[in-house]
Amino acid sequence: MKVNIVGKNITVxxxxxxxxxxxxxxxxxxxxxxxxxTANVLIRTYPTKQKIEITIPTRFAILRAEVSDDDLxxxxxxxxxxxxxxxxxxxxxxxxKNSHPLSEAFLDLELFDEEEVSDDxxxxxxxxxPELMSLDEAITKMELLDHxxxxxxxxxTNKIAVVxxxxxxxxxxxxxx
Numbered sequence: 001m002k003v004n005i006v007g008k009n010i011t012v013x014x015x016x017x018x019x020x021x022x023x024x025x026x027x028x029x030x031x032x033x034x035x036x037x038t039a040n041v042l043i044r045t046y047p048t049k050q051k052i053e054i055t056i057p058t059r060f061a062i063l064r065a066e067v068s069d070d071d072l073x074x075x076x077x078x079x080x081x082x083x084x085x086x087x088x089x090x091x092x093x094x095x096x097k098n099s100h101p102l103s104e105a106f107l108d109l110e111l112f113d114e115e116e117v118s119d120d121x122x123x124x125x126x127x128x129x130p131e132l133m134s135l136d137e138a139i140t141k142m143e144l145l146d147h148x149x150x151x152x153x154x155x156x157t158n159k160i161a162v163v164x165x166x167x168x169x170x171x172x173x174x175x176x177x
Contacts, residue, residue: 003038008045050069050070053066063087130151133152133153161174161176
C-alpha cells in the first residue's frame with residue numbers, strides 16, 4: 001500500500017511518516033490491501049490541537065477516520081484504532097448477515113482546505129451519482145465512510161433514497177416519490 005502524507009501548518013518528519021506507515025500495516029490482518037491502494041493522510045496543526053484524517057479507498061469500500069488530540073502521536077494511534085474497529089465491525093456484520101460482497105465505491109476523495117467561514121456559508125459542493133444497491137449495502141457503506149447519511153438508488157424501487165443514523169440509535173430511511 002502506498003501512503004500519501006500531507007501536512008498543513010506542520011512539517012511531516014521522517015519519524016511521523018514511519019509511525020503512520022507502521023501503524024497502517026495493522027490493517028493487513030483483516031483484508032488484503034493491494035499495492036495500488038493509496039492511504040491518504042492529512043495532518044493539520046491548530047494552536048490547541050493536532051488533527052489527522054486518514055482515507056483508504058479499497059476495492060470494496062472506503063475506510064475513513066478523523067481524530068483530533070493534543071498529542072499528534074496519540075491522534076495517530078486513535079485514528080488507526082478507529083479504522084481497525086470499522087473494519088472489524090463491518091466484517092462481522094457482513095459475516096452475520098451472510099451478505100454478498102460490497103460493490104465498488106467510487107467517491108470523490110478531494111482533500112480541501114478548511115478555512116474560517118461563517119455558519120451560513122457553503123464551503124464545499126459535491127455532485128454524486130447514486131449507485132443502485134440494497135438498504136443493507138447502503139448502511140454498510142455509510143458506516144464504513146463514518147457518515148451520518150448516505151444517498152443511493154434503492155434496488156427494489158429504482159428511486160433515490162437516503163438512509164441516515166438517528167440520534168436515538170438505529171437508522172432512518174427517506175424515500176422519494
